[in-house]
Amino acid sequence: MNVINFCHVLSVKIRNNVWMDPLPDSSFIRPKGQWYFSNSWSKKMEHDTIDEKVEIRTNYFKPIWRWIPDVQNDFAARADWCVKDYASANHHPVIRLKKSELDVYAKAGSKLKFDASNSIDPDDDTLKFKWWQHEEAGTINKVIDESHAPKIEFRLSKDAKPGSIIHLICEVSDNGIPSLTRYKRIIITVIQ
Ligand SMILES: [Ca+2]
Known part of the structure; x- marks a missing residue:
């Protein structure tokens, strides 16, 4: 399935009051009971080094990781604002x-x-x-x-x-x- 097309599907109801993006892997059964990082789909995929699987995982998380450098820089600037005068910090x-x-x-x-x-x-x-x-x-x-x-x-x-x-x-x-x-x-x- 085309990953981008897949991302257009709206969130699905997983359990009471929990809605999530559908996973690009119909074989994964979400765990019952408490969820941890260790029993998540992303953790399972972390151990998969087949190029095709890596691409699926990378594309699935793109809506998150594409913003990370900007988020980190934003945080660094805000830290500067705490200790520098206005002219010495970036805005x-x-x-x-x-x-x-x-x-x-x-x-x-x-x-x-x-x-x-x-x-x-x-x-x-x-x-x-x-x-x-x-x-x-x-x-x-x-x-x-x-x-x-x-x-x-x-x-x-x-x-x-x-x-x-x-x-x-x-x-x-x-x-x-x-x-x-x-x-x-x-x-x-x-x-x-
Ligand atoms: Ca600036």
């Missing part, structure tokens, strides 16, 4: 989109433009831009190529089905120490 960029709405409705085949060039950094750091599609969150596989310009422009496929959803992420990082990143998520819904 996050501020993303300013020219069109501020984050919920966008667009017809199949239409052209879309987004512009984050007005973004600023409170320390006057140099900014890096990255636009990318958060595929696991949406319902259409990759339709947007990653871009590193302050602006992005693309056309929706004429075949895009009404009701389909694309999550577009605008990521802006500075060159301070540690480098800090902010995000904006634009949710594009295809309409008739």
Whole structure:
């Protein structure tokens, strides 16, 4: 099964008041009673070194690990704020989109433009831009190529089905120490 398609499946009820993402492994039976890391699916997979299994595990946890460097840097900056004066510490960029709405409705085949060039950094750091599609969150596989310009422009496929959803992420990082990143998520819904 295509792992990305699998991630589009909504959480499933495991037991009373416990909802989780479905696992990409129908052979795994969730343990009864108390759950620990030691009896988890991820622990089981940790011992599997077959390339295909490693890829499945890596993709399954991508929604978590892709953010970790930014989370760690954010924490490091906050630690700096405790012991340094304002000018000696780094602070996050501020993303300013020219069109501020984050919920966008667009017809199949239409052209879309987004512009984050007005973004600023409170320390006057140099900014890096990255636009990318958060595929696991949406319902259409990759339709947007990653871009590193302050602006992005693309056309929706004429075949895009009404009701389909694309999550577009605008990521802006500075060159301070540690480098800090902010995000904006634009949710594009295809309409008739
Ligand atoms: Ca900064």
